[in-house]
Amino acid sequence: xxxxxxxxxxKLRALVGKxxxxxxxxxxxxxxxxxxxxxxxxxSFVCRHCGNHMRLEAKxxxxxxxxxxxxxxxxxxxxxxxxxxxxxxxxYSDRLKDARHKTEEEDAILIAMGRIGGQKxxxxxxxxxxxxxxxxxxxxxxxxxxxxTAVKHKAPLIVIPSSGGARMQEGILSLMQMxxxxxxxxxxxxxxxxxxxxxxxxxxxxxSASFAMLGDIAIAEPGAMxxxxxxxxxxxxxxxxxxxxxxxxxxxxxxxxxxxxxxxQQIKGRLVAxxxxxxKPRV
Ligand SMILES: [Zn+2]
Numbered sequence: 001x002x003x004x005x006x007x008x009x010x011k012l013r014a015l016v017g018k019x020x021x022x023x024x025x026x027x028x029x030x031x032x033x034x035x036x037x038x039x040x041x042x043x044s045f046v047c048r049h050c051g052n053h054m055r056l057e058a059k060x061x062x063x064x065x066x067x068x069x070x071x072x073x074x075x076x077x078x079x080x081x082x083x084x085x086x087x088x089x090x091x092y093s094d095r096l097k098d099a100r101h102k103t104e105e106e107d108a109i110l111i112a113m114g115r116i117g118g119q120k121x122x123x124x125x126x127x128x129x130x131x132x133x134x135x136x137x138x139x140x141x142x143x144x145x146x147x148x149t150a151v152k153h154k155a156p157l158i159v160i161p162s163s164g165g166a167r168m169q170e171g172i173l174s175l176m177q178m179x180x181x182x183x184x185x186x187x188x189x190x191x192x193x194x195x196x197x198x199x200x201x202x203x204x205x206x207x208s209a210s211f212a213m214l215g216d217i218a219i220a221e222p223g224a225m226x227x228x229x230x231x232x233x234x235x236x237x238x239x240x241x242x243x244x245x246x247x248x249x250x251x252x253x254x255x256x257x258x259x260x261x262x263x264x265q266q267i268k269g270r271l272v273a274x275x276x277x278x279x280k281p282r283v
Pocket of ligand 1: 028029030031032033047048049050051052
């Protein structure tokens, strides 16, 4: 029972004489407080009550980072769809169709070019709503394209994973994206350009085991779950209780796995500072 849904909403309905849309209020997934949707959006989807960083659509990520919210999208390269003709409870081709319809995106990443603190930059943002941000051939090809674009424009590459890992419907082909993306980001490093990661909730599986943990600078959002296998699987395997806060951004920072935990509203400022330091003209 909740006083907003059970008490306030009926009162509002009576007052305005029509149905109040359900999406007017959001519930924090951590503290369960009801928050007015517009307030939440204004606060970049961070709960004002408990500081919980909720998952953010990839488009909103791009808006938060680029100067004047201006950027150009770089299309993800075309790849063979459903190469294994995979079917579980549903056909993979149908799952793809549904995900495309739901997110209006081709696959689980958005690639964009724009300026961050005046510096031309390439950003890759994962869309978790697209099949859990899973990495298949299209995501791998997209990361390769983004890395090449960064090298071509002598621009830093910033990648923001939000992903459950490899896309199981593409079997071995999705696992092959791990070395492929690793080589892609190495090309950026070899060109002397910064490769920065912003790890968001969740960064797990094959994504954390490849490009996501290779940033020259690894930033993470507070409370983000970052790890390879799930905590329950690990606990069952080692038969040992796991420490508190295991696989959170803060735990990884304490153990030297990432460089900084930065609240969402401060990430842009931090990024501008890092890019200007790393892109200083070299003599
Ligand atoms: Zn909250």
